[in-house]
Amino acid sequence: MATTVSGTESSFGISGAGGRSSSKVQNIQRHLVHFLKKLVNLIQDNTESKVITQVENEVSAELRKVHDVDIIELELPRIKAKGKKRDKIFETIHNVFNAEIIDNKLFIKLNGLEKSEIHSKVKNSLDQQLPPTWLTAIDAICMVNGNQYRPDVGGWNPKPALNQRIKPIINQCPPPLLWIEVAYDNSGDHDNAINKFTRVQPHCPTTEFVIVIVPATETAFLANSNPGVSSVAATPKMACPSRAPYLGHLSAGNIITAIQWYKMKWNRHLVLGCGANIDFNDILEVLT
Structure with missing residues (x-):
């Protein structure tokens, strides 16, 4: 892997x-x-x-x-x-x-079952939180500066036109307002996601970016020692954590060097600029 x-x-x-x-x-x-x-x-x-x-x-x-x-x-x-x-x-x-x-x-x-489950959990959570005017999708095609991308999870508001959803390349489907990528903590997968954000961000000034980094090892994450405890907003770290799982968040309009990093812990969540949260428990449960 x-x-x-x-x-x-x-x-x-x-x-x-x-x-x-x-x-x-x-x-x-x-x-x-x-x-x-x-x-x-x-x-x-x-x-x-x-x-x-x-x-x-x-x-x-x-x-x-x-x-x-x-x-x-x-x-x-x-x-x-x-x-x-x-x-x-x-x-x-x-x-x-x-x-x-x-x-x-x-x-x-080549996303395995673990990544796919994270995609589904994050999308389902966003669907419950965002207004009906939003469209969230997994692996949908969008166009940025002539290139063709597929965000792991994307959120559009308003949703693209019908012809853009049916033939997204021919009809130039726009990039999402919320762009989420999930990657393993190895140089190939991690760097590919960061490079993608660096490439598209100048052309997506209204897009909010999130990168979720999960361990590439097969060792299970420790179970939640306090299940049922109310979640609190996570606090950003001074630098990118050295060990997964962790998460990076880039607010709309900021360049890649302004990305904020969060160590993923139980009963924490990230407050997004779009008005929704990403619950760390949703992701950590997949890793246990």
Whole structure:
């Protein structure tokens, strides 16, 4: 767990990530590059749904074999199509790979059950707290400065138009007002999330950012010694904590260096600028 695979094969070369260069990682990479190229070529040459479905099934089968990897970074093959046809190719790639496309690179996020459970708990809590004008979503596609992102949890107010929700790339779905990422406490996953915030923040002056860092180890977090105690607002630390779990919060309009860090403890919560809270217990319960 907690590994990033970067680079591609063929003319791009192959490189391991996080100091890892095992044949297992390289084989994963080769398979993904092969199917990505096959997908792009088939969509350009033949748009029949049965062909796309066939490739989707093959890619999904390969992804199910991947273990101990959090993020896979690949350089996109050259796509000849332009305009809406090119955007349609991107949307199909997203549907297949559950990916982000940034500066012609494909970032495939392989979230396990633990992360997925945190996403669901945070989203459900926000739904209960925010007014009906808000839309919260997990892994929804949005556009920032020509790139295609998928926040782990996003909150929009008002919600994007129907055509932006159905075809978010073609119709330029805007970034959320609340952007939450969940990452493991390793350099690959953690740095990817921070770099993402650094990249998009100048183009999202009204967006509030939250990064949740959880341990990459399989050791369970200690259970709550005072269950049922009323939660109190967490106090920020002078510096980023050295050990997970912890959380970073960047208020809307602030640059990344202004991020405030919180050590996650039982019976604490973060007060968000949007008017909702993130209950640390919701996250810590997943880790126990």
